Amino acid sequence: MKIGAALGFNLIDFPGKIAAVAFTPGCNxxxxxxxxxxxxxxxxxxxxxxxxxxxxxxxxWVNGVTICGGEPTLQPDLVPFIKAVRGRGLAVKLDTNGSNPALLASLLAEKLVDYVAMDIKGPRFLWPAYAGVEGHEAAMAESAALVARFPEHEFRTTVAPIVRGDGEISFLTVQEMAAAARFIAQTAGPEARYYVQKFVPRKDGLLDHRLEAFPETPPQLLQDILKEVQRHLPNTQLRG
Ligand code: SF4
Known part of the structure; x- marks a missing residue:
């Protein structure tokens, strides 16, 4: 399997584990x-x-591996790689953008992954704008339902600026994040674990350079979102 970068280990990416991290190249x-x-x-x-x-x-002393990206499910050798990791007695966490429900279904059926983290790209009507591509909406909805069936799982959304249809760019709003939370609650149940993450700009490092002029997600916006989202998903925390 292709690995574009790796981290020796950390305590952050895989809750409860000391995990090495493999970043796979490429994303759809x-x-x-x-x-x-x-x-x-x-x-x-x-x-x-x-x-x-x-x-x-x-x-x-390392007891897990996080596979993230990019988008790991694009890798044709992902399953053999996961089996090789599990063969060493290590737990596996997979981070995904939800574009490949068929692979998630097969990982679920074979019990190959212990923890799945899926990005929820805001409320459903903004998924194409948030993801920068169209046509994955049905796959993402199907994936969210599958992710909820893994032994451990989480959903997460970065409260990022969105390039909207009229060309305006503005942060996800409280109402939009409430709609994202309602989708998760309906799909995965109200006990689902959800992380609301702040956007951090990186000069000359973002796919759309216009977003580099934005500040981090304002703390008050994050607090307002947290309060509203927790009405639908009590197990929501701020991260980052
Ligand atoms: S943030 Fe979006 S484009 Fe970047 S790796 Fe994740 S899904 Fe792909």
């Missing part, structure tokens, strides 16, 4: 606020052999 979305531009071309590949060797050397 073009979220304007995306920080992963260097990964999206899909050219760089450090290879999985070295990563698996590293896991062998740290398996006494």
């Amino acid at each position: 979305y073009r979220c304007p606020h995306c920080h992963a531009a260097p990964l999206l071309g899909g050219i760089k590949d450090i290879g999985d052999a070295g990563f698996l060797e590293y896991l062998e050397s740290v398996k006494d």
Whole structure:
């Protein structure tokens, strides 16, 4: 499997685990606020052999692997890679944009993934604008329902500026985030774990450079969103 970058381990990405992190190259979305531009071309590949060797050397104290991206489900060798990781006795967390429900269904049926984190790209009517591409809406809805069936799972949304139909660019609003939360509650149940994340601009690092002029998500907006979203999803926290 292609790996565009890797982290030795951290305590943040995989709740309750000390996890190594594999970033896969390439993505089928073009979220304007995306920080992963260097990964999206899909050219760089450090290879999985070295990563698996590293896991062998740290398996006494690293107990999980987070596979993120880019979009990992685009990798044709994802399943064999996950099996190789599990074969070393390590738990697996997968981060996904929800574009590949068929693969999620197969991972679920084979019990290959312990924890899935799925991006919810705002309220459904804004998914194409938020993701920068059209045509994945049905797949994302199907994926959200599947994600809710994994042993552990979370949904998360970055409160980013959205490029709207009229060309205006503005942050997701409280009402829009409430609509996203209602979708999750209806799809995954009101006990679903949800993280509301702040947008952090990065100079010359975002897919749409116009967003680099925006500040971080205002703290008051995050607080107002949290209060409203928790009415639908009590297990919501701010992150980042
Ligand atoms: S933020 Fe969007 S474009 Fe960037 S990796 Fe995630 S899904 Fe792909």
